[in-house]
Amino acid sequence: MNTSTIKLLTTILLSSVLFSCEPPNDTTGSPPNRLWYAQPATGWDHALPVGNGRMGAMVFGDPNTERIQLNEDSLWPGGPDWGDAKGSPEDLEELRRLLGDGKVHQADRFIVDKFSMGQIIRSHQTMGDLYIDFQDETPVEKYTRALSLDSALVTVRYTKRGAQITQRVFSSAPDNVMAISLTTTATGGMNFELRLDRPADHGHPTVITSNLSENEISMKGTVTQYGGKLNAQSVPLDYGVNFETRLKVKHSGGSITASNGRLSLEGVRQAEIYLVSATSFYHEDYEQNNAETLLALDKSTFEQLLKRHVEDYQPLFQRVTFDLGENTLDSLPTDLRLERVKMGTYDPGLVDRMFSYGRYLLISSSRPGTNPANLQGIWNEHIEAPWNADYHLNINLQMNYWPAEVTNLSECHEPLFDYVERLVERGRITAREQYGCRGAVIHHATDLWAPAWMRAAQPYWGGWVHGGGWLVQHFWEHYLFNKNREFLGQKAYPAMKAIALFYLDWLIKHPGDGKWVAAPSTSPENSYLAKDGERAAVSLGTAMGQQIVAEVFDHTLKAAEELDISDEFTKAIREKLDNLRSGVVIGEDGRILEWDQPYDEPEKGHRHMSHLYALHPGHVITKQGTPALFAAARKTLDYRLDHGGAGTGWSRAWLINFSARLLDGEMADEHIRLFLQKSTALNLFDLHPPFQIDGNFGFTAGVAEMLLQSHTDVLEILPALPKAWSEGKVTGLKARGDFEVDLAWENGKLSQAEIRSFVGGQQKVRYGGKMVSLDFTENPVIRLNHDLRTVN
Numbered sequence: 001m002n003t004s005t006i007k008l009l010t011t012i013l014l015s016s017v018l019f020s021c022e023p024p025n026d027t028t029g030s031p032p033n034r035l036w037y038a039q040p041a042t043g044w045d046h047a048l049p050v051g052n053g054r055m056g057a058m059v060f061g062d063p064n065t066e067r068i069q070l071n072e073d074s075l076w077p078g079g080p081d082w083g084d085a086k087g088s089p090e091d092l093e094e095l096r097r098l099l100g101d102g103k104v105h106q107a108d109r110f111i112v113d114k115f116s117m118g119q120i121i122r123s124h125q126t127m128g129d130l131y132i133d134f135q136d137e138t139p140v141e142k143y144t145r146a147l148s149l150d151s152a153l154v155t156v157r158y159t160k161r162g163a164q165i166t167q168r169v170f171s172s173a174p175d176n177v178m179a180i181s182l183t184t185t186a187t188g189g190m191n192f193e194l195r196l197d198r199p200a201d202h203g204h205p206t207v208i209t210s211n212l213s214e215n216e217i218s219m220k221g222t223v224t225q226y227g228g229k230l231n232a233q234s235v236p237l238d239y240g241v242n243f244e245t246r247l248k249v250k251h252s253g254g255s256i257t258a259s260n261g262r263l264s265l266e267g268v269r270q271a272e273i274y275l276v277s278a279t280s281f282y283h284e285d286y287e288q289n290n291a292e293t294l295l296a297l298d299k300s301t302f303e304q305l306l307k308r309h310v311e312d313y314q315p316l317f318q319r320v321t322f323d324l325g326e327n328t329l330d331s332l333p334t335d336l337r338l339e340r341v342k343m344g345t346y347d348p349g350l351v352d353r354m355f356s357y358g359r360y361l362l363i364s365s366s367r368p369g370t371n372p373a374n375l376q377g378i379w380n381e382h383i384e385a386p387w388n389a390d391y392h393l394n395i396n397l398q399m400n401y402w403p404a405e406v407t408n409l410s411e412c413h414e415p416l417f418d419y420v421e422r423l424v425e426r427g428r429i430t431a432r433e434q435y436g437c438r439g440a441v442i443h444h445a446t447d448l449w450a451p452a453w454m455r456a457a458q459p460y461w462g463g464w465v466h467g468g469g470w471l472v473q474h475f476w477e478h479y480l481f482n483k484n485r486e487f488l489g490q491k492a493y494p495a496m497k498a499i500a501l502f503y504l505d506w507l508i509k510h511p512g513d514g515k516w517v518a519a520p521s522t523s524p525e526n527s528y529l530a531k532d533g534e535r536a537a538v539s540l541g542t543a544m545g546q547q548i549v550a551e552v553f554d555h556t557l558k559a560a561e562e563l564d565i566s567d568e569f570t571k572a573i574r575e576k577l578d579n580l581r582s583g584v585v586i587g588e589d590g591r592i593l594e595w596d597q598p599y600d601e602p603e604k605g606h607r608h609m610s611h612l613y614a615l616h617p618g619h620v621i622t623k624q625g626t627p628a629l630f631a632a633a634r635k636t637l638d639y640r641l642d643h644g645g646a647g648t649g650w651s652r653a654w655l656i657n658f659s660a661r662l663l664d665g666e667m668a669d670e671h672i673r674l675f676l677q678k679s680t681a682l683n684l685f686d687l688h689p690p691f692q693i694d695g696n697f698g699f700t701a702g703v704a705e706m707l708l709q710s711h712t713d714v715l716e717i718l719p720a721l722p723k724a725w726s727e728g729k730v731t732g733l734k735a736r737g738d739f740e741v742d743l744a745w746e747n748g749k750l751s752q753a754e755i756r757s758f759v760g761g762q763q764k765v766r767y768g769g770k771m772v773s774l775d776f777t778e779n780p781v782i783r784l785n786h787d788l789r790t791v792n
Helices: 003-018 089-100 104-115 286-297 302-317 334-342 348-365 396-400 402-406 410-435 467-482 485-506 543-562 568-578 627-642 649-661 665-678 694-707
Strands: 034-037 048-051 055-059 065-072 128-134 141-148 153-160 163-172 177-184 190-197 207-213 216-222 242-252 255-259 262-268 270-279 321-323 714-717 728-735 739-746 749-757 762-767 770-775 781-784
Touching (some): 034 334, 048 153, 055 163, 153 302, 190 242, 216 262, 334 348, 348 665, 396 467, 396 649, 402 410, 402 728, 410 485, 467 485, 627 649, 649 665, 649 694, 665 694, 714 739
Parallel strands (some): 714 762
Antiparallel strands (some): 055 065, 065 128, 141 153, 153 163, 177 270, 216 242, 739 749, 762 770
8 A cells, every 4th residue: 555545544444533514505506516624724825716706715714714815806006117028119010020030049139129028927816815813722623625617615513622613604796795694503692703814015014904893804915026026127116006994893692802903702692793895907996886885784784785696697607507416425525536536536526526626617717898808717815926826818718708608608708809899908018019010919928007118037938929829719619509790890800900901011921932021929928949059949930820810710700790791901901811831730740839930849749839829729720721741730739748738737638629529538637637637726726836726717618519510511529538437417508509418428428419509500510420410590599418409
C-alpha cells in the first residue's frame, strides 16, 4: 500500500470519526447537486464561492472565526488616464522594414520599445473580509459545509454542546444583496462579533469603518495601487474607484452593541446579516444607493429574499441538466472524491458535477449589467492579484464565455458584448494614432478602464494585435445560436465592422508570394528559433493571425448579407479575403505551421496551441470538409503532447475541446481525467496554477462539445462520447440555428433525442454514420430514436 493510499484512508477515517460527518440535507431534489465538505476551509481555494454577477464572496465556514472574503467586480485602481496610444505610423513602417530585412531580433526589441506600455501593475482587488468572531471555541461535531448548485446557496451546519448552529449564505441578483443567516437551537443563543476589514496597500490603510447606527457597519475606501507600475516603472496610484460596503443586522433574542466600527451580539437565537456594496464606477452617489438598497430590504425577511434569489437563479441554471448515471459517491465529501480521482479512480459523477459547476460560476460572475468575468471571475483575495486578475484576450477572456451559448446561458454573455463596445471605442483611437489605421485595434490584455494599447515586457507575451478579432467571434456566435436580427444589426455588425476595417488597413503584401498578410505578427506567448538559433517572436505572419483575419472577414460578410448590406466596405473585404495568405498550411512533417514558414521551436510542448484556432474555437477544420487539415491538426496536437504540452489548467481544458472537435471521445476523456488530477483545487476551482477561472469554463464547454456540435451545417449528436460514459442524459443544450436539444444514451448508444426549433426551417442531423434532414416548419419539436427515426 503506497503513501498516497494510506494518506487517503487516514483522511477518510479521521473525517468520519472526528467530525461524525453526515451528508448535508438538501431540499432541492434527488440526487443533490452540490459540493460538500466535512471540515472548514483551511485555504482560500478551499472556500466556497457565491456571487450575483457583480458581488461575490468566498465562504470558509470556520466555526470559531468565520471569514467571508468579499468581492465586487468594479474595484480597480486608477482610471482611464494612461493614454490610448504609444508609437506612430512611422514606427510601424520601420518595424516592417526590419522584418523585411530579416532583422527579427531588432524587430523584437523595436516593437516593445516603440509600441508597448511594458509591464503593468493595475489590478482588480478584493473588497475585503467579513469576520464573524464566535466567542466560543468549544469543539464542534457533525460538521458539514456545502454549496448547492441547484439553489446557489452555501450552508454550514455543526453542533456545539449539543446545539445545532446553521449558517446560510447567498448573493442575490434581484435584491442586490449578500445575505447571511445564523441560527442556533441553544437556549442561551450565540455570542459573536462582526467586523469588516480590508488589507493594507503597501502599508497604506485602504478603508475606514464606522457604525452608522446600533446595528450597522460602514466600510468606505478608495481602490489604490501603491505598488502600481507602468512600463515597468513605479507609478503609485493613490486614486481609483471609490466604494462603500454596508452591513446591517436583524436579530431575534439577545442584544446588539455597536462600537469602533464593530457589532457585538450576545445571546441571539437568530441573526440576519445583510451586506450591500456600491461603487463610483456604477453610481454617482454610491452611498445613497446603498442606503436605498438597505431600505428596500427592510420590507423582506431572509426567507423571502432567499425565495426571490432562487426564483431568479434556477430558471438559468435548470435550463440544462447533465447526468452520467453514477451518484453512489455523493455521500462522500467532494475533497475526498477528488483525492480518489487524483489517485486514479474514475468518478463520472464528479465529471457531471464539474460541468454544472462551470455553469454555476458563469451565472454567478456574469449577469446583464455587470462587468464581464475576469481571470478570476469575481473572486479575488488580493490587492495585487496574479496577472492583475484582468482581461487577457489571447484566450482567457474568450474561454470564460465558451459555455455561454452551448449551455444555454446567452444572457450571461451580455456583459462581454457591452465591454467589447467600450474596448472598440478606445481601440479606434489606438488604431488611428498608433498605426494610422481606420477601425479599431485591441491588443492582448486590458482592464476595467478598457485601454486597447499593447502591454508587453517581452514581444511574445503581448506584441499581438488580434484580441479584437477573436472577441468579435463571440458576437457572431451569439447571433448564430439565437438568430436575433436586432442584436446582429445594433451590436454585432458595428463591432465586427470596426475590427474588419482595421484589418483592411493593417494587411500588407507578403514579400514571398504577394498575398495579404497581417504583419508584424506574433503567436501568443510563443517564440521560434531564428536563423542564428536564438529565440524570436515577431514574424511576417502567423497561423493564428491569418486565421482570425480570415474569420473576421468571413463573418462580417455573412453578417452584411443577413442585414442586406452591400457597399464599398464589403467589396473591399471580399477582395482582400480572396487574396489573403492562408493561415492553415501543412508543413513537410505533416503538422500545421505556426508561423509564416517552418521554424524550430524552443518550447515544443508550449501551453498555447494557437495555430489550431481554425479547429477550435474556429469552424474551418472539420473531418468532412477538410480531411487533410483534420489529420494535420491531430498530428499537431500529438506533437505538442508528446513534448509535455497542456501544463496549465486552461490549456488542458482547451485540449478537451480540441479532442471533441477531432471526434475522439477517448482523447477528450483522458484530458478530463488529467484536468481533475492535475489542475483542480479542493473547491474545484481551476488551477493555472494559481487559480484562474477560465479552465472551469473551458471544461464545461468541452463536455458540451463532446455531446453536441453544430459548427458545420450539420447538427452532430454525441460526436465524441467516451466509452466510460456508457449511459447518461443531457437536457437543454443549445445548437446554432436556435435549437435546443435533449439527449439520452444507454450502453454507449443513443436511445432518444428531442430537438426543439425556435425559428423553424430545415436542419440536417447526424449520429454515427447516418444523417437525416428534418423539417421544423410545421412541427417545432421532433423526437428521434436510436437510428434517427422520428417517434411520437
